[in-house]
Amino acid sequence: MSSELYERLRGLLDALSAHLIERDTEIRLSLLAALAGEHLLLLGPPGTAKSELARRLRHALRDARYFERLLTRFSVPEELFGPLSIVALEQDRYERQTAGFLPEASIAFIDEVFKANSAILNALLTLLNEREFDNGSRRLRTPLVTVLAASNEVPEDEAIAAFHDRFLLRCDVQPVGAGRFPELLALPDDIAITVPDACRFDHAELDALRQAAAAVALPAAVVELIADLRAWTLEQGIAVTDRRWRKLAQLLRIAAHAHGRSQVDLWDCALLVYGVGETAAQRATVAQWYGERLGTDRVLQPARLTRVVESFEAQLEFERTATDLNYDAAGRLALEAGAEDDDNGLRSSRRKGLSGFIRPKQYGERHIGARVEQVGALLAEFDAALGGLDRIALELEETVRLHLWLPPDFADRVREPLAVTRAVFAALRARVIDVREGFAALPLADEPGTAPAPIAVDG
Incomplete structure (x- = not known):
């Protein structure tokens, strides 16, 4: 059927x-x-x-x-x-x-x-x-x-x-x-x-089609995208009534049912461009939003991941520049290697203060291992994001060719935003690798120490 x-x-x-x-x-x-x-x-x-x-x-x-x-x-x-x-x-x-x-x-x-x-x-x-x-x-x-x-x-x-x-x-x-x-x-x-x-x-067939389409599911990813679009339209001052959102959801179900699918997919959501926005300019901005959103979700958003990477970079800079007092094996303050004696050859803390006895902070194996592991988890997020974008790019041409409702130029509209998003993710991923190498190169202490709390991320 x-x-x-x-x-x-x-x-x-x-x-x-x-x-x-x-x-x-x-x-x-x-x-x-x-x-x-x-x-x-x-x-x-x-x-x-x-x-x-x-x-x-x-x-x-x-x-x-x-x-x-x-x-x-x-x-x-x-x-x-x-x-x-x-x-x-x-x-x-x-x-x-x-x-x-x-x-x-x-x-x-x-x-x-x-x-x-x-x-x-x-x-x-x-x-x-x-x-x-x-x-x-x-x-x-x-x-x-x-x-x-x-x-x-x-x-x-x-x-x-x-x-x-x-x-x-x-x-x-x-x-x-x-x-x-x-x-x-x-x-x-x-x-x-x-x-x-x-x-x-005929009218009876249309009624039957609509009843069958009502059973088509809206998966979590689609609901999330529509909810995000609704929040974005509110920020942009684009008026969309609750009645319109409900009708658009049913329209997506019919679009999916026409392809024999039991649930709406993210490609069907391109039709939202024609239902959201009162002016041509507003519809153009909605189309741009969809193109940038395609292949991502709330977790794997360029803006959010940028903030995460910046938080990791800030933590690395803090730990890399942190200092500590330099104690020798006997537990006494010792002049850090490379610090100069005074003119009389005296290591006098009275005349030099404590600056000569300060060294870069050292970290135990557990601390460094935990940081590297946390950065590795972030790297996995980027790999997932890039993999998803690559799959979307591969699906694009075939999807447009077979999709009943997408316009012929749809691939041209979204190809560039997809490429831009991928370039952003790839650049951020390179920064994450630098961060991982930076944590791995922190000064190593003799004692294994304890694992630190995870890096706090804003957003």
């Missing part, structure tokens, strides 16, 4: 993306949104195939009813929800004729969605979230699967914040790049796509 679902979705994506140039990410997100019963907001200039994406998505469902509308600041509710019923008015009922309008659609595209007035927005809020429509005194269930909405930008208006939050996924759409622009010019005017019926879904 899992393999069958994967191949079915792969075929559906191939069919929907045929003859579309540089819109792989948008197609993948629109289909994932439909599977999850969520909505997608496309942000970008006009003429970038945003409406074409929605028109194609309708072919992913059997017998899909499609609705499309361009809003202006003069749009009225009748344009989306249908005209008032004259027959109902004659019977003192305020009802709309919804046939052919949004309340009866399963796939919808709303262009310039933020130009809607408050009357439209209020009705859309309930329809998008609860899949219900208030028609007069009755609240009706709607067959809506997903809404793709488009806008040039998101207005900075607190009044639309709740409406903006209804779109779980947000994607920035750019014009076709210069490298593939000739392909755009060569496209025929009439492009007909063919979606095999075996690849399409």
Whole structure:
């Protein structure tokens, strides 16, 4: 079943993306949104195939009813929800004729969605979230699967914040790049796509898929990453509601279930980039955070390990420069080797003070052994971190090739952050080796002594 679902979705994506140039990410997100019963907001200039994406998505469902509308600041509710019923008015009922309008659609595209007035927005809020429509005194269930909405930008208006939050996924759409622009010019005017019926879904199949995906586990590493992202967004002032976090977790489960997996993996978490951040700039910073976080965890973080190494280096410097009084075999103070006698050849502590009788502190075998062992444990942490990063790098190309939802350029986005993180770890590891050699070279005392307390680490 899992393999069958994967191949079915792969075929559906191939069919929907045929003859579309540089819109792989948008197609993948629109289909994932439909599977999850969520909505997608496309942000970008006009003429970038945003409406074409929605028109194609309708072919992913059997017998899909499609609705499309361009809003202006003069749009009225009748344009989306249908005209008032004259027959109902004659019977003192305020009802709309919804046939052919949004309340009866399963796939919808709303262009310039933020130009809607408050009357439209209020009705859309309930329809998008609860899949219900208030028609007069009755609240009706709607067959809506997903809404793709488009806008040039998101207005900075607190009044639309709740409406903006209804779109779980947000994607920035750019014009076709210069490298593939000739392909755009060569496209025929009439492009007909063919979606095999075996690849399409009906409402019952979507419900079954979502129920099955609910059993997909969020492993500890994924929960930790999401929790860390939440803490980071709070620090950055990026608003993400608790409802959105819960919906994103379910989206990740559906993404994993599509691959036949019983749990979400860290690659799936790349999709969080499209669900966290209200602006393109915020989404870019989230993508950077994910790239830097990939292959690490709370323990094996560059910042934390840097502090650990600095603590070890500080302890080594302290012990290396520590001094002690120099006693001879008889237990008397003796002039340290290399110290000069005074002009009269006297070793007079009265005239020279104690400075001539001070030597570098010596450490017992147990002390030095304990320090070397502790540094060895830290070195093992670095080896584990570097090994993990190397495994991630090896998985990267194959993962992107097989993953249904990651964009084709995902590998390019994370390859550099991975390399930077690895270089940081490798440099820190070299410093740890120097520290280990420094502890091993401390002056050795005659007595074995005792093992010291572990080096205190801040963070």
